[in-house]
Amino acid sequence: MKKKIFWILAGICFAGAGMGYYYYDQLFSPVLFKELKQKELKLKTGSTFEDVLYQLKQNNQLARENGFKWLSQKMGYNDKSVKPGRYILTPGMSNIELVRLLRSGNQTPVKIVIYEGRTPDDIIRKADDHLETDMATLLDTLYSESFLASIQHTRDNAMNIFIPNTYEVYWNISARNFLIKMKQEADKFWTKNNRIYKAKLKGLSTDEVYTMASIVEKETNNKAEKPIIAGVYLNRLKKGMRLQADPTVVFAKKAFSIQRVKLADLEFNSPYNTYLNDGLPPGPISIASIESIDAVLDAADHDYVYFCAKPGAVGQHNFAATLAAHNANARKFHDWMNEQKIK
Template identity: 30%
Template sequence: MEVPVGGSGKGRRAIGALFVLSALAAGALAYWAYARYQAFVDGPLSGIDAGDTVLVERGDSFQRVLAKLRDAGVRDGHELEWRLLGRRLGAAGHLQVGEYALEPGISAREVLLRMRDGKVVRHRFTLVEGWNIRELRAALERADPLLNETAELDDAALMAKLGHPGAHPEGRFLPETYLYTRGDSDLDLLGRANTALEAALDAAWASRAEDLPLASREEALVLASIIEKETGIAEERGEIAGVFARRLQAGMRLQTDPTVIYGIGSGYDGNIRRRDLQTDTPYNTYTRDGLPPTPIAMAGAEAIHAATHPAPGDTLYFVAVGDGSGRHVFSRTYAEHNAAVRQYVQRYRERFAPDSQ
């Protein structure tokens, strides 16, 4: 009796069916793995709260960075998926040092792209118009995460570090908002603010008005600092500059309270008295002619421009309106000024008089 070669047709069909089922299972598994991977790549990562960050430091391996992400609360994705994504994006081995934001909703792809491209968190520090050097240094000490390299330096040592030995620090930094990254220091920021101030001062001095009663750009900076302290109203800066320019041209003393206050220093208690106006200091423009020896505050670009481009006119005096608006009344004569002062005193008393009821 002959035996059929290759087995029965029924057996071959069973093997074929098994092969098809295995292929389908493998395909389904591959599709599931691909779908899972894609969901990991572009889906929102869980475990992240607003304000979370991760710091990539020099020498960190990809595995170390992944561990830092886990420490930050990220639980999504297997290490193999992170590594595969890192290779696909060209990020593995090319993560840049810095601090990176992990805001809610961010995907794994975006995290690695930021690290690959160095899109680090930028912090803000605002140098406020009218601050003096003490206020600036105090604010820098509070700024986080700005590194503090100047706390042990006195003003002279600070200016030497910035490349200006012997220079007075008051007014040498331009008020504006500066961006910095973790790892930057207060010395870095002050260097940028000083460079910005020099550029603004150079530009204003180069385009200064004719017949300006100022001998140098340094005198322009001193005058700008006084203007900055006298008004926060933008449209008044030019007119106040005009008053001071005309007083200088006429040989009149500036008689401006902010210079007296600066001369009092840390002893100033918020009130300026008659004896303060009569006590001579290098900064008392009631007792001394001309400009004080240094700026009295940080002057912004608009105040610097006003000092070098004073508004034309014939006013020689100004006093606050007294209504809390910060505005001033400008006068041509001393008699007009005295009348404006009386109105100021009356408005001030009305605003702060105790309730009669």
């Protein structure tokens, strides 16, 4: 009788140990492969549990499908609790770690880099590569009347919401919320370093500063010359002279491959052509760098109202206070361009 009881108890112990090992194995053994070529898991908005399972298998990440399904069911990870987003998976991650991560929605943000000198289309094309939303939706939202009205912008100055920098956002952020974040970051930018106050001292709004900075951006990448060029444009505005900025003609014609602006180009009819129109164009012609914006705000104080590219010196210019001096500089540059056979 005692032996029978012993074996019964022993059987119970062994069964309990086996069951304990089973549960431990299901919870803590690696459910992902120890070597992952793809560590990202992107779950689209509206994903179901089957979509999660499919994506894990499609990415060749899931080593133990049955274990993942079993624990997901036990922990209530199902269609109702699937949270979209971009998750970074750790090679060899345990079953319980994976389910907890996905159930928590603790996704890893993506980094969006806004570069200067680009158009909104370029910016959004770049963002499209890193976000769930697509380029068409982003552009439609950016230029929609309702969105522009909500941020008190127009189609012409919508570009102003982009300040070159690196931003972190969630992969599944909506198009509208992404653009709102850009606007909020731009607002923060202007409140720093007395930028709004400096703009007022120049007699400009922040939108006008950005527009002028976008022209400076396209005139040169020479940091030392940017405040000088900005000073030229400010002087011309004060004197009631047209800006006559070649980059505005290039933008107006959308002929971004032009190396040499010709006389015929200057007659192109557009509100952005500063050879034909007084004052600043309706909006920026490019994404302005912080360097160019600050160059306008801290523009050099001088008497120059003309400048011309310096022959053979990329990004450098000859400046002049009189038309005669400018014409002499222009002749030298045009002669050099002819010698180089630049058309």
